Amino acid sequence: MHGYTANKDDVLKRLRRIEGQVRGLQRLVEEDTYCIDVLTPVSATTKALQSFALTMMDDHLQSCVADAIAQGGEAAQDKITEASQAIARMVRS
Amino acid sequence: MHGYTANKDDVLKRLRRIEGQVRGLQRLVEEDTYCIDVLTPVSATTKALQSFALTMMDDHLQSCVADAIAQGGEAAQDKITEASQAIARMVRS
Amino acid sequence: MHGYTANKDDVLKRLRRIEGQVRGLQRLVEEDTYCIDVLTPVSATTKALQSFALTMMDDHLQSCVADAIAQGGEAAQDKITEASQAIARMVRS
Amino acid sequence: MHGYTANKDDVLKRLRRIEGQVRGLQRLVEEDTYCIDVLTPVSATTKALQSFALTMMDDHLQSCVADAIAQGGEAAQDKITEASQAIARMVRS
Numbered sequence: 384m385h386g387y388t389a390n391k392d393d394v395l396k397r398l399r400r401i402e403g404q405v406r407g408l409q410r411l412v413e414e415d416t417y418c419i420d421v422l423t424p425v426s427a428t429t430k431a432l433q434s435f436a437l438t439m440m441d442d443h444l445q446s447c448v449a450d451a452i453a454q455g456g457e458a459a460q461d462k463i464t465e466a467s468q469a470i471a472r473m474v475r476s
Numbered sequence: 477m478h479g480y481t482a483n484k485d486d487v488l489k490r491l492r493r494i495e496g497q498v499r500g501l502q503r504l505v506e507e508d509t510y511c512i513d514v515l516t517p518v519s520a521t522t523k524a525l526q527s528f529a530l531t532m533m534d535d536h537l538q539s540c541v542a543d544a545i546a547q548g549g550e551a552a553q554d555k556i557t558e559a560s561q562a563i564a565r566m567v568r569s
Numbered sequence: 570m571h572g573y574t575a576n577k578d579d580v581l582k583r584l585r586r587i588e589g590q591v592r593g594l595q596r597l598v599e600e601d602t603y604c605i606d607v608l609t610p611v612s613a614t615t616k617a618l619q620s621f622a623l624t625m626m627d628d629h630l631q632s633c634v635a636d637a638i639a640q641g642g643e644a645a646q647d648k649i650t651e652a653s654q655a656i657a658r659m660v661r662s
Numbered sequence: 663m664h665g666y667t668a669n670k671d672d673v674l675k676r677l678r679r680i681e682g683q684v685r686g687l688q689r690l691v692e693e694d695t696y697c698i699d700v701l702t703p704v705s706a707t708t709k710a711l712q713s714f715a716l717t718m719m720d721d722h723l724q725s726c727v728a729d730a731i732a733q734g735g736e737a738a739q740d741k742i743t744e745a746s747q748a749i750a751r752m753v754r755s
Binding site: 385386387388391394395398399401402405406408409412413415416417418419421422423425426427428429430432433435436439440442443447465466469472473475476 | 478479480481484487488491492494495498499501502505506508509510511512514515516518519520521522523525526528529532533535536540558559562565566568569
């Protein structure tokens with residue numbers, strides 16, 4: 384059981400929508416669309432991926448991290464450090 | 477002719493690789509992969525999209541914007557404003 | 570007691586260094602430094618602020634959020650939601 | 663003459679406002695403000711720095727880069743490459 388298990392269908396639907404956005408970008412390039420009109424949906428796709436990551440991180444904190452803290456001990460500390468590192472990768476990407 | 481026309485095949489190859497990354501994320505979710513092990517490739521995919529946008533913007537400046545400036549007039553000014561707005565969307569996404 | 574209380578001196582030192590970076594930017598502008606040579610330290614200052622935010626968020630998760638979860642109840646849930654919203658502001662800025 | 667020369671006073675005013683925001687962060691830490699209430703203005707300060715960088719880049723494209731392109735030759739190409747690298751630093755910070 385992970386943070387997203389309960390919403391697995393929604394998570395997959397969201398990723399499939401992002402896949403559709405990336406395929407849409409390919410179509411735009413194939414049709415020789417003007418650069419800026421490709422770049423605008425690229426930014427929208429980047430935002431969609433970041434929102435996806437934020438939802439997944441929230442689920443992770445609500446479940447995996449919260450469970451580890453409730454159980455206490457070193458595992459809790461490790462889970463928080465691991466989450467902080469993932470947050471850093473999100474902020475820097 | 478747009479900035480990316482000469483490298484259209486490379487551009488498409490790059491987008492197909494990003495599409496593959498997004499499908500890889502779906503596989504990870506389907507296999508109930510641990511949240512953090514999904515989030516790490518999500519950040520890598522976001523970075524790939526941003527690098528793609530940076531290459532496309534560089535091509536755009538080198539061709540469309542440079543051509544408009546070489547021709548001069550109001551169109552040049554408009555092209556720069558349009559590029560700045562696209563850069564702002566990239567920075568904010 | 571907050572997440573950063575134990576390291577308050579370090580936190581302040583770090584913020585004073587960032588203040589120094591911003592004053593350095595003003596000096597560069599006053600001396601009519603070339604745009605790109607102003608923009609490079611602007612990006613470094615932005616990165617310094619983001620690193621600062623990441624450290625503060627890690628401290629916050631390790632202390633305030635962990636304490637709330639250890640005590641349980643609705644307060645824990647609220648703390649996690651609040652942290653997720655702050656993470657979203659970091660990712661989007 | 664650089665892109666920002668004509669607006670130098672505004673540019674300096676903007677940087678002094680950002681310096682004030684960073685000093686405000688120090689005050690919040692000195693007064694033991696709750697982590698999240700420090701993190702919110704940290705994100706606002708990061709956004710202010712990014713907006714500053716975007717304005718400076720737009721000025722740079724409108725003047726230095728446009729001038730180099732109007733004169734043509736290798737210098738034009740170098741200016742665009744230099745600008746693209748600065749845009750990449752903005753996107754990645």
